[in-house]
Amino acid sequence: MAPLKHYIQDSLLGGKTVEDSENLLLTGVLDSLAVMSLVAFIEQTYDIAVPFEDVIIENFMAIDAMGHYIRTRQQSGG
Amino acid sequence: MQEPAFLDDALTHWAATSPDATALHFVGAATSYGALEKAADHLAAHLISLGVSRGDRVVVYAAKSPNVIAAVYAIIRIGAIYVPLDPSAPQERLNTLIAATTPAALMADPARVTLLATQHTSMKRVNLESELPEPASPDVVRARALERSSDDPAYILMTSGSTGTPKGICHTHKSGLAYAKMAAKRCDLTQTDRVSHHTPLHFDMSIFDVFSTALAGAMCVIIPEMYAKIPASLAKLVQDARITVWYSVPYALIQMTERGALDTRDFSALRIIMLAGERIPPAALKTFSHHAPNATFLNAYGPTETNHCTTATFTHDALDGITPLSIGRPDDGVIARIGEGFLEDETGELLIASEQVMRGYWNDPVRTDATFTILTSADGETRKYYRTGDLVSRDKAGNLVLLGRMDRQIKLRGYRIELDEIEHVLGRAPNVTEAAVIVKDDALYGFVCGPADLDITALNAYAAAHLPAYAVPACITGLTQLDRTSTGKIDRNALATRRHDIATA
Numbered sequence: 001m002a003p004l005k006h007y008i009q010d011s012l013l014g015g016k017t018v019e020d021s022e023n024l025l026l027t028g029v030l031d032s033l034a035v036m037s038l039v040a041f042i043e044q045t046y047d048i049a050v051p052f053e054d055v056i057i058e059n060f061m062a063i064d065a066m067g068h069y070i071r072t073r074q075q076s077g078g
Numbered sequence: 079m080q081e082p083a084f085l086d087d088a089l090t091h092w093a094a095t096s097p098d099a100t101a102l103h104f105v106g107a108a109t110s111y112g113a114l115e116k117a118a119d120h121l122a123a124h125l126i127s128l129g130v131s132r133g134d135r136v137v138v139y140a141a142k143s144p145n146v147i148a149a150v151y152a153i154i155r156i157g158a159i160y161v162p163l164d165p166s167a168p169q170e171r172l173n174t175l176i177a178a179t180t181p182a183a184l185m186a187d188p189a190r191v192t193l194l195a196t197q198h199t200s201m202k203r204v205n206l207e208s209e210l211p212e213p214a215s216p217d218v219v220r221a222r223a224l225e226r227s228s229d230d231p232a233y234i235l236m237t238s239g240s241t242g243t244p245k246g247i248c249h250t251h252k253s254g255l256a257y258a259k260m261a262a263k264r265c266d267l268t269q270t271d272r273v274s275h276h277t278p279l280h281f282d283m284s285i286f287d288v289f290s291t292a293l294a295g296a297m298c299v300i301i302p303e304m305y306a307k308i309p310a311s312l313a314k315l316v317q318d319a320r321i322t323v324w325y326s327v328p329y330a331l332i333q334m335t336e337r338g339a340l341d342t343r344d345f346s347a348l349r350i351i352m353l354a355g356e357r358i359p360p361a362a363l364k365t366f367s368h369h370a371p372n373a374t375f376l377n378a379y380g381p382t383e384t385n386h387c388t389t390a391t392f393t394h395d396a397l398d399g400i401t402p403l404s405i406g407r408p409d410d411g412v413i414a415r416i417g418e419g420f421l422e423d424e425t426g427e428l429l430i431a432s433e434q435v436m437r438g439y440w441n442d443p444v445r446t447d448a449t450f451t452i453l454t455s456a457d458g459e460t461r462k463y464y465r466t467g468d469l470v471s472r473d474k475a476g477n478l479v480l481l482g483r484m485d486r487q488i489k490l491r492g493y494r495i496e497l498d499e500i501e502h503v504l505g506r507a508p509n510v511t512e513a514a515v516i517v518k519d520d521a522l523y524g525f526v527c528g529p530a531d532l533d534i535t536a537l538n539a540y541a542a543a544h545l546p547a548y549a550v551p552a553c554i555t556g557l558t559q560l561d562r563t564s565t566g567k568i569d570r571n572a573l574a575t576r577r578h579d580i581a582t583a
Contacts (some may be wrong), residue, residue, distance in 0.1 A: 056314070
């Protein structure tokens with residue numbers, strides 16, 4: 001999930017380092033605009049479709065949660 | 079209930095008569111009225127032990143939570159004044175606001191207590207999540223509560239003001255309660271209601287969420303900030319908490335409509351959708367309304383200085399998705415008039431006289447005086463009116479129609495232009511969900527929100543076809559989202575700094 005982490009740190013957070021397990025929504029690190037760009041990034045980079053009903057806190061709160069979601073989608077052929 | 083005189087009286091009443099009823103709902107956890115009253119008294123005793131006195135300002139600097147609501151009650155119970163600050167505001171802004179209100183104490187969540195630890199060292203600090211020492215006898219708190227007058231200031235809401243100097247809008251127990259009572263009645267709130275608390279505390283709409291809800295002994299469903307960013311989770315919370323009364327800026331609803339996966343949600347419990355803070359895009363509201371079959375829609379109007387003071391009510395049938403929504407009629411206890419003439423003007427500034435109106439701007443008698451005007455009406459009554467700065471007229475049915483801000487009426491190359499009218503035209507164009515127009519360096523700039531493949535060429539043609547040539551924006555930019563302030567309103571200052579910087583989509 002290296003590209004994902006790089007994208008979050010470099011493009012969304014201006015170089016700030018974050019832990020994989022850090023809750024990015026709770027601390028206000030990511031705002032709603034950032035979540036939208038993140039969805040677009042994931043769809044392109046990992047070649048999966050992310051429907052609106054999947055853009056929920058459980059799937060996007062931290063880098064490892066996003067990684068888990070992406071792998072699940074890839075396996076299910078989404 | 080005995081007629082309440084203070085903003086915290088309803089809490090005491092329900093804690094005594096229905097102690098087990100749920101006052102606050104927060105990600106599945108419930109706080110009863112009894113427990114909230116106890117928590118408020120505990121914090122109040124702690125503030126007294128820190129030396130906080132009647133009339134002192136106490137800053138509340140935290141994300142929404144049950145502890146924060148207990149803190150608000152604690153502060154006003156001992157006659158102090160709560161000053162809620164935007165939890166996401168930059169440090170520099172906080173310093174300005176703290177300097178303007180010279181608070182005696184700060185109550186914050188753990189992350190934020192330390193953020194300000196090295197500055198403002200004379201302020202006492204309370205960490206809202208730490209264990210507090212056992213309180214002194216509750217009688218100390220009671221004694222303090224009894225010293226208060228309902229004309230005492232209860233809260234100060236800070237706005238940036240167009241010049242950048244902060245204005246502190248100061249409400250008393252009396253003015254806050256006059257509003258809370260009116261609005262609770264307007265929405266027919268009862269003990270069985272579950273009311274959303276979406277709006278951050280530093281924004282006036284939270285007065286309804288917290289105090290109108292408490293007057294009815296209803297349940298306040300606190301929406302964690304995290305949910306406000308993720309529309310699909312927000313929509314699930316609205317469904318799962320079976321919220322009956324929703325109150326927010328239109329933007330929150332638009333986000334849920336666009337990205338909330340609403341086809342999979344059940345919003346049948348919603349009976350009132352009340353929106354305020356800025357104009358409602360008619361098409362977006364219409365789309366949302368299909369998902370809330372049992373709801374009535376309220377457009378609430380009112381500056382922070384007056385609280386929400388006029389309301390328009392719409393049934394499903396009345397929403398056509400095109401007509402701009404009126405702001406309705408003055409609410410109970412509110413006198414509204416247009417212009418300062420002996421007889422009302424057809425179009426002019428909206429003036430408001432009511433017990434709901436603020437006491438004044440904190441520590442700023444000059445600005446306070448300038449904002450009020452004393453007028454005698456045709457009925458022979460002399461009243462003190464607040465000048466809203468909003469331009470209104472009445473439609474045929476007698477409803478007030480908001481035309482725009484007085485200061486959004488500009489002159490450009492000799493033409494008088496209403497920026498809000500241009501926004502309305504752009505907002506009506508095919509596929510556009512929202513529009514904002516700003517003026518910078520003597521040119522008009524339009525920003526619109528819509529699908530990624532929005533046709534800007536077609537939009538330019540639409541603007542040229544529907545607006546006089548001098549009112550057509552020099553440049554229209556398509557954005558996936560308009561910039562927003564922390565309270566969810568369109569941030570036109572931020573848009574002004576964008577101008578050409580963004581490539582059109």
